[in-house]
Amino acid sequence: MADSGKPQSKNMSPRKPTTPTSRKCSRCHETGHIASNKKCSMYIGTRNPPTPTKAVLPQRASPKSPPPKPKVDEILHCVRCHQDYPQSHVKRANLCMIPHAFEEFPSYTHFYGAGYSKDYHYDSMCCGPKKKVVEEGCGNDDYKMKGVGLCFRGRHTTDAGEVKYNKINVLRCKHNEAGDCVREWLEPDDDKPTFGVNIDNCDDDDDD
Numbered sequence: 260m261a262d263s264g265k266p267q268s269k270n271m272s273p274r275k276p277t278t279p280t281s282r283k284c285s286r287c288h289e290t291g292h293i294a295s296n297k298k299c300s301m302y303i304g305t306r307n308p309p310t311p312t313k314a315v316l317p318q319r320a321s322p323k324s325p326p327p328k329p330k331v332d333e334i335l336h337c338v339r340c341h342q343d344y345p346q347s348h349v350k351r352a353n354l355c356m357i358p359h360a361f362e363e364f365p366s367y368t369h370f371y372g373a374g375y376s377k378d379y380h381y382d383s384m385c386c387g388p389k390k391k392v393v394e395e396g397c398g399n400d401d402y403k404m405k406g407v408g409l410c411f412r413g414r415h416t417t418d419a420g421e422v423k424y425n426k427i428n429v430l431r432c433k434h435n436e437a438g439d440c441v442r443e444w445l446e447p448d449d450d451k452p453t454f455g456v457n458i459d460n461c462d463d464d465d466d467d
């Protein structure tokens with residue numbers, strides 16, 4: 260008969276995780292999506308840009324601080340890494356990142372002797388065998404990522420002429436019927452290399 264007098268904790272449901280449906284978009288401040296989501300009216304609103312309506316605020320705030328003007332920050336699409344980014348990031352030097360792409364099978368197996376585990380050495384496809392990643396312990400997904408680095412790190416661009424496409428990990432945009440690029444950013448993983456075999460690089464829809 261311990262808890263009959265305190266029913267409150269029984270019905271408390273665990274706090275809901277923050278989901279895109281409950282989160283406010285940092286760009287358009289509506290709920291139901293997040294800023295990187297193309298449902299954002301900032302993405303689809305180019306025909307009909309959200310006019311900065313003067314907010315009707317309760318006038319109890321001191322009149323000497325007017326509300327900050329909403330900045331119009333055009334959303335661009337990077338034709339190298341396929342992230343969407345705001346115009347204001349054009350000059351940021353390190354947001355455009357592409358990992359190396361490695362061969363599916365090792366080019367070299369390092370034997371340490373009987374009773375020791377082997378290492379597998381994988382060559383990159385994009386930068387050749389001079390760029391390698393080592394998997395320790397007989398292929399148990401334990402990769403030495405230190406020093407592997409990135410294939411590209413720099414500024415985003417909307418100019419395909421600036422990009423060295425290689426049909427491996429640096430891929431041209433692939434557009435759907437609405438004209439949007441459907442490629443996903445190959446986000447570098449600190450713990451694991453990217454293997455070319457896992458990259459959806461088919462259907463390059465542009466010539467080069």
Ligand SMILES: [Zn+2]
Nearest residue numbers: 284287299300
């Ligand atoms: Zn939004």
Ligand SMILES: [Zn+2]
Nearest residue numbers: 337340355415
């Ligand atoms: Zn980029």
Ligand SMILES: [Zn+2]
Nearest residue numbers: 359385386410
């Ligand atoms: Zn590379």
Ligand SMILES: [Zn+2]
Nearest residue numbers: 341432440442
């Ligand atoms: Zn793209």
